[in-house]
Amino acid sequence: MSTTTEAQSHDDRGRGLHAVKVGARRGLREFRISLRNPEDISFYVFWGVGIVVYLFLNRREVIEPVGLTVPQFALAGILATMVVFGGVVGPAFALVTEKEDGTLLRAKAAPHGIRGYVTGQVVLQSLGMLPMLVIVVIPTAFFADRLMHRGAVGWFGVAALLLLGLAAALPLGIVMGAVARKPSQVTTWGLLPVFGLSAISGVFFPISAMWGWVQGVAQVFPIYWLGHGLRWAFLPDDAAVVEVGGEWRLLEAIGVLGAWGALGMLLAPRVLRRMARRESGSAVEARRQERMQRLG
Amino acid sequence: MAETVIAVRDLRMRYGSRDVLDGVDLEVRRGEVITLLGPNGAGKTTTIEILEGFRERSGGDVRVLGEDPARASEEWRAGIGIVLQSWRDHRRWRVRELLAHLGEYYAPYGTAERPRPRDVDELIDRVGLTDSADQMLMRLSGGQRRRLDVAIGIVGRPELLFLDEPTAGFDPEARRDFHDLVHGLVDLEDTTVVLTTHDLAEAEKLADRILVLAGGRIVADGSADALTRQVRARAEVRWSRDGQRFVHAADDATAFVRSLFVQHGDEIADLEVRRASLEDTYMQLVHQHETGSSPDPGSGFARPADVAGTGGEATR
Structure with a gap:
């Protein structure tokens, strides 16, 4: 008897894994679909080019007391904001709209479909970062003199930190999207706070220019720490003077990002289970009605 | 006698102080086609959603394909087909792309007598969407969209198929095609079908048995002929x-x-x-x-x- 149960649970693990693979292919396909969609392309280009133009126009502006130009200093913080913003707001909006349009219910109707759907979101949102990263980093590398001070180690650090940042942000975004009932809630609880945090996290000017308590708030959240880690990777050692405490704190950065990731991953499965349990045709229909009233 | 696929006893559903279902009993056997009729608000959709495992009930015993839908496994889920209503999901996907993707979930659950998923091109042909196979969903007409919903519902070759108002928005030809499709599923694959409709002619044509739900109870149960008598x-x-x-x-x-x-x-x-x-x-x-x-x-x-x-x- 116990062997049958074991065999069954082994079977089920295999099938769960199969759904993860199906979901990964789903994410790839959705990414390809977004690349053939003019709206998505213009979104990438508009923001990407906007950032590059800003950096280019300020390429001779020097930030004291580090003696670095704006593109050199700000690129790390901009990448951090992009990753946290995309990682939180991207899946949150996707989930809340796809609850509303019935995509999630279709996933629920298939065996292990929600697992596949969430995997698909993780893959899609992670890949969705690439066009912006490419559009921003490659041109900036040409006019920001000496962008990378640590060479290969630095680039490896950048890649690893970006992945860690994604791991911190994506579960939070998924939790937010699962809890939110309508897109405006994602704006209130996701979009605006991330904008606010990027303003106080030392992205465009050193955080040491902010008041002490603001520095304290910024240090609770991932944007400052991801930016800090990336600045460590990009900038020379003595640029640490403008960081909080005047030194590089790479371990703390990894610790805070890891803690956010762990918190998100602890919450996400519970919240997703609750969300999936509540999905039904009449729930989708009710939201559709509500949406039509909202749009008047 | 064929095996029991759905067994429901004293099913109750209460929202606040309102009893939507007030002691529903029903039994469906393998290969049967049953139709749930009833006025709007009679609890048809609630009943179907409970049977699909999409909604938790307030009380009563429910067994569907041998399991309680509220606690059923993913393997159970693979045996259930659901034709959902059309919403605006997957607008940018193409017909073949979406059917192939959703079908993939069923691959580990195939057996010799029930290979899963169905061949996608064959399925597209069967629901009459061959000419639109490479169309984006947002460009489909309402009727084409509904044909696709039906195709998605059966891509996993279900043992038990739920259809909630499947032919809403069908022209007479599409309706005829759909009826042929359901007869095919039942005759060739021994599929059990539960559907709701407002179209009485359709109920009469498709169903072995008609259940009339009113005021949260089943008030009649029998073939169209037996009901009339x-x-x-x-x-x-x-x-x-x-x-x-x-x-x-x-x-x-x-x-x-x-x-x-x-x-x-x-x-x-x-x-x-x-x-x-x-x-x-x-x-x-x-x-x-x-x-x-x-x-x-x-x-x-x-x-x-x-x-x-x-x-x-x-x-x-």
Whole structure:
């Protein structure tokens, strides 16, 4: 008897894994679909080019007391904001709209479909970062003199930190999207706070220019720490003077990002289970009605 | 006798203080096609959603394919097909792309007699979407979208298929195709089908058994024929005499017509005797329920008869 149960649970693990693979292919396909969609392309280009133009126009502006130009200093913080913003707001909006349009219910109707759907979101949102990263980093590398001070180690650090940042942000975004009932809630609880945090996290000017308590708030959240880690990777050692405490704190950065990731991953499965349990045709229909009233 | 696929006893569903389902009992056997009829708000969708495992119930025993849907496994899920309503999901996906993707989830659950998923191109052909296979969903017409919904519902070759108003928005040809498809699923693959509809002709055509849900209970259960007999509605007799038209509802149409001829002989013309249709039966069942009257043979059918004539009441 116990062997049958074991065999069954082994079977089920295999099938769960199969759904993860199906979901990964789903994410790839959705990414390809977004690349053939003019709206998505213009979104990438508009923001990407906007950032590059800003950096280019300020390429001779020097930030004291580090003696670095704006593109050199700000690129790390901009990448951090992009990753946290995309990682939180991207899946949150996707989930809340796809609850509303019935995509999630279709996933629920298939065996292990929600697992596949969430995997698909993780893959899609992670890949969705690439066009912006490419559009921003490659041109900036040409006019920001000496962008990378640590060479290969630095680039490896950048890649690893970006992945860690994604791991911190994506579960939070998924939790937010699962809890939110309508897109405006994602704006209130996701979009605006991330904008606010990027303003106080030392992205465009050193955080040491902010008041002490603001520095304290910024240090609770991932944007400052991801930016800090990336600045460590990009900038020379003595640029640490403008960081909080005047030194590089790479371990703390990894610790805070890891803690956010762990918190998100602890919450996400519970919240997703609750969300999936509540999905039904009449729930989708009710939201559709509500949406039509909202749009008047 | 075929194995029981759905067994429901005393199913209850309560929202706040309102009982939407108030003790539903039903049983469905393998290969049966049953139709749930009932006025809006009678609890059809709630019942189906509970059976699909999409909604938790307030009380009662429910077994679907041997498991409790509220706690069922993913393997169970693979045996269930659901034709959802059309929303705006996957707008940017193409037809073949989406069917292939959703079908993939079922691959580990295939068996020799039920290979899963279905071949996608064959399925597309079967629902008549071959010409739109590479279209984006947002460019499909309403009818095409509905055909795709049906295709998605059966891509995993389900043992049990739920259809909630599947033919809403179908033109007559699409409706005919859909009926052929359902007959095919039942005859060739022994699929059990539970559907809701507002189209009584469709219910009559497709269903082995019709269940009428009203006020949170099943008020009738049987074939279309049996239901009509159960209600024993009066037949409607129409005729004309001296250029005037008459209508009368008769408990015993044969005896009434005989007396008519005895009384008026050759003056009777345009004689028509119409038995109660499923629609009449249905209207009467629902009406009885709503007015709270006990089944009173014949009472409901008096409505269209005695007021419809232009020539006044027929004499006996």
